[in-house]
Amino acid sequence: MNLSQHLDKEGILLSSEIIVKLERFASLLNEWNQIHNLTGAKSVDAIYVNIVDSLYPLTFIKKPKTLLDVGTGAGFPGLVLAIAQPDTKVVLSEPLKKRVSFLKYAAIDLGLSNVTVEAKRVESVEHDAFDMISSRAVTNTKLLLDLTSKVSDTHTEYLFYKGSRVFDEIEDVQHQLRYDIVQKNQRNYLYIKTEE
Template identity: 45%
Template sequence: MDLKRRIQAENIILPDNFFHNIQKYKEHLFKWNKIHNLTGARDEATVDDFIFDALFPLSFLPPVNSLLDIGTGAGFPGMILAFGLPDTKVTLVEPLTKRASFLQFIKADLGLENVRVVKKRVEEMESEIFELIT
């Protein structure tokens, strides 16, 4: 079953631009991953599994205003959730420069105003309250 059907089968409601953003994200991920080794996922089926796993909690969690993703890596689950929750402020914490740069590029390329990328370890961050932490 393809990603779109799997998501629909779980009755997960997503914004109209979600699949456009996912397609752009995957294109950039595969390009960057060849050089920077952002993730072990090397094929589209594996990346689609990661995307579905990131979105599945939307089938049962209540809406939140803020989300913190600690050690987001290439953006799983935080960036994917940011695509699906445009009204949620999503903070992605990633200490590695290559991954934080990729996340910042995705944020800029897709014009994601609800995303903040923090290039540091979570214990170095100022204290802040989040409704959901992954």
């Protein structure tokens, strides 16, 4: 299946120009991954699955003007969201050097002027409060909220890509939050919204 078919199947609508960039990202990552072992996705098709996983929330979130992705790794979801939303200023926080090198290279290669790569842990990032903070497979919800407290405010929304433990994690923090958990395949998307 090509990327367009994967996206159509999930109801994710993107321009052909953006799809071409996402395909280019997939082939870049596949190439780098063979040498540097950046992700467990070992084929272009496996990378497409991760791209769709990263983009699925675009079907239900409010589009942010600024986004911080915590622990971006090989680009999921932060770099992928940046490609799909060229009007969103995206900061990718990633402490691992080989991943930082790849993220910077990919951002330049793909002409992503909306991306900044911060080669540091999220608690060291200095920035005004973000509209949205995302994260996939990085620590638990409570700790993520704590670690990002300096770059968030009451208007910040959160998008955490979680597995089955999300239901236990949310019990620790649910009394103070308005949230949805959107389930898709093996993924639970935890979407924490601002108080209205």
